[in-house]
Amino acid sequence: MPYLRIGMVMCVLQLNGWGGDQGGLMSAYEDAFLVGAAINRNQVAGGEPKALNLAREHFNSVTPENDLKWEKVHPEPGQFNFGPGDRLVALAEANDWALIGHTLVWHQQTPDWVFQDEDGNLASAELLRERLKDHILTVAGRYRGKIHGWDVANEIFNDDGSWRESLWYTILGEEYLYLAFEYAQKADPSAELYYNDYNLWKASKREAVINLVQALRKRGLRIDAVGFQGHYGLDYPDLKDLEGSLKAMKMAKIPTMVTELDISLLPFPNADQRGADISLNFELQAHLNPYPDGLPPEMEKQLTKRYVSLFKLFNKYQDNMTRVTFWGITDNTTWRNNWPVHGRTDYPLLFDRNYQAKPAVEEVLKLSRN
Ligand code: 9MR
Numbered sequence: 173m174p175y176l177r178i179g180m181v182m183c184v185l186q187l188n189g190w191g192g193d194q195g196g197l198m199s200a201y202e203d204a205f206l207v208g209a210a211i212n213r214n215q216v217a218g219g220e221p222k223a224l225n226l227a228r229e230h231f232n233s234v235t236p237e238n239d240l241k242w243e244k245v246h247p248e249p250g251q252f253n254f255g256p257g258d259r260l261v262a263l264a265e266a267n268d269w270a271l272i273g274h275t276l277v278w279h280q281q282t283p284d285w286v287f288q289d290e291d292g293n294l295a296s297a298e299l300l301r302e303r304l305k306d307h308i309l310t311v312a313g314r315y316r317g318k319i320h321g322w323d324v325a326n327e328i329f330n331d332d333g334s335w336r337e338s339l340w341y342t343i344l345g346e347e348y349l350y351l352a353f354e355y356a357q358k359a360d361p362s363a364e365l366y367y368n369d370y371n372l373w374k375a376s377k378r379e380a381v382i383n384l385v386q387a388l389r390k391r392g393l394r395i396d397a398v399g400f401q402g403h404y405g406l407d408y409p410d411l412k413d414l415e416g417s418l419k420a421m422k423m424a425k426i427p428t429m430v431t432e433l434d435i436s437l438l439p440f441p442n443a444d445q446r447g448a449d450i451s452l453n454f455e456l457q458a459h460l461n462p463y464p465d466g467l468p469p470e471m472e473k474q475l476t477k478r479y480v481s482l483f484k485l486f487n488k489y490q491d492n493m494t495r496v497t498f499w500g501i502t503d504n505t506t507w508r509n510n511w512p513v514h515g516r517t518d519y520p521l522l523f524d525r526n527y528q529a530k531p532a533v534e535e536v537l538k539l540s541r542n
Contacts, residue, residue: 196230197522197533200540204490206270208233208497210432212505216260222527223501228267233320235272235431235497236260237507241281245311249285254314261318270320272431272497275368276308277352278326279338280450287339300343305355312359321364323399323431324356325349331371331447333380349384353393368399368431370448373409378417382424397494399431403448403508405440406478411485418485422492430486432499434520435478436508437471438462445512452512461516475519476532483536502527 197207211234215223227234238244239256246252264271286303289295295303312322328336328349335341340348356365367385372378381398388395398421400414421428432448438461440446441454454460463471486496500506504525508518522533 197536198230198232200537201496202232204487204540205429205493206233206495206497207231208235208270208272208495209501210235210237210274210497210499211260211501212237213239213256215501215505216256216263220505223505226501226523226527227269231269233270233272233495233497234260234264235274237274237500238281240273240311241275241278242286242307243281243283246307247283252310252314257315261315265318270495271315271318273312273315273319273322273363275323275326276312276356277304277324277328277340277348279336279340280327287343294339295343297344300340300348301351304344304348304351308352308355309359312356312363316360317362319360319363321366321396322356322360323368324352324365324395326368327370327448328367329369329377329380329384331374331377333376350388350391350393353388353395357394364396365394366397366399366429366431367395368401370401370403370432371409371446372398372400373413373417375413375416378420382420382426385424385426395426397427397429399429401448401499402430402433403436403499404434404478404482405436405446406474408440408443408446411481415485415488418489418492422489428489428493429495429497430493431495431497433482433496434499434506434508435475435482437467437475437519438508438513438516441512448511450511454513456513456515460513463519464517467519471519472531475530476535479522479532480535480539483539487539498522 201207207230209227209231211227214220236257239260244253245257261271287295287300289299330336335346353365367381369377369381372381385395385398418428441460445452486493498521500521502523502525503519503521506518506520508520509516522530524530
């Protein structure tokens with residue numbers, strides 16, 4: 173009988189991921205930061221059970237890849253599509269996942285009507301302010317108490333640190349950003365509030381974000397962390413630059429997160445445009461898609477090495493880092509197959525097209541043990 177009981181306890185421990193070496197990434201890093209992944213609508217609906225199993229084993233946080241963006245959740249004036257978001261909330265609750273809301277204000281994936289008046293002219297500041305408020309209070313309000321943290325604003329700066337001339341900025345000026353944080357806090361006081369952007373390893377952009385956080389704080393508005401998206405390659409960014417920004421944030425007492433990690437193994441057509449500007453679209457040519465039939469072992473090794481160096485850095489800054497989220501679960505559905513060139517075969521994540529862990533997983537797990 174005692175043996176049986178011990179066996180049962182062991183079994184429960186294993187199922188919960190407390191089995192040491194058996195546990196996934198989330199248990200290996202549970203004393204350091206949350207480990208998450210972006211999840212898509214099909215996966216939430218159960219269309220890819222093996223991806224869901226990987227998520228259950230390895231991740232304790234999820235971010236909807238698209239379903240809480242304005243055009244999905246609020247496609248027409250007064251019309252909200254909460255079905256996919258509601259299903260994700262239920263799934264996250266059932267799996268005890270910290271759910272990240274992505275994203276309330278962005279210049280992309282926001283329908284044209286948002287910026288127009290009834291006659292199709294540019295909306296007035298008053299009208300746009302009203303729409304921003306209604307959107308945030310309705311969407312973040314619906315999920316009040318169920319969201320761990322919101323990406324309140326996404327990609328508002330250019331790489332040189334100037335404000336992006338989006339329609340938000342053209343119509344409302346810098347005010348839109350402060351309003352977004354004010355409304356988000358009102359809509360869901362218990363949710364963490366974040367600013368999220370790519371290329372934050374660039375000193376100019378990082379300084380702009382630090383100044384923004386200080387300006388928010390000066391106005392008495394809460395911001396809990398800054399998200400570094402992390403759409404990287406084998407040779408960019410230079411990890412010294414990334415470390416410079418992680419360190420600068422720490423000095424400024426701004427917690428950081430990595431929110432959209434992936435490492436492309438494919439050539440980037442124009443090095444100056446690396447980042448995550450989704451409007452880029454280069455023509456597909458064979459030399460830009462070198463591994464359509466599988467990844468050569470040498471490239472697999474390079475991917476492992478790159479992930480290990482990145483996680484060494486994350487470990488070094490773990491006292492100021494709250495989460496590391498991958499932008500997807502497996503290589504078959506990653507956005508990088510289609511950006512900045514449509515129709516390529518990329519290998520940026522930790523799990524391959526057959527739902528198998530790549531060698532990088534074991535190495536990243538090993539790092540946490542040391
Ligand atoms: O991964 C997302 C992809 O499925 C969408 O088509 C794309 C459209 O905007 O957005 C992708 O996610 C982006 C994220 O929301 C913000 N940072 C950059 C991500 C990659 O483009």
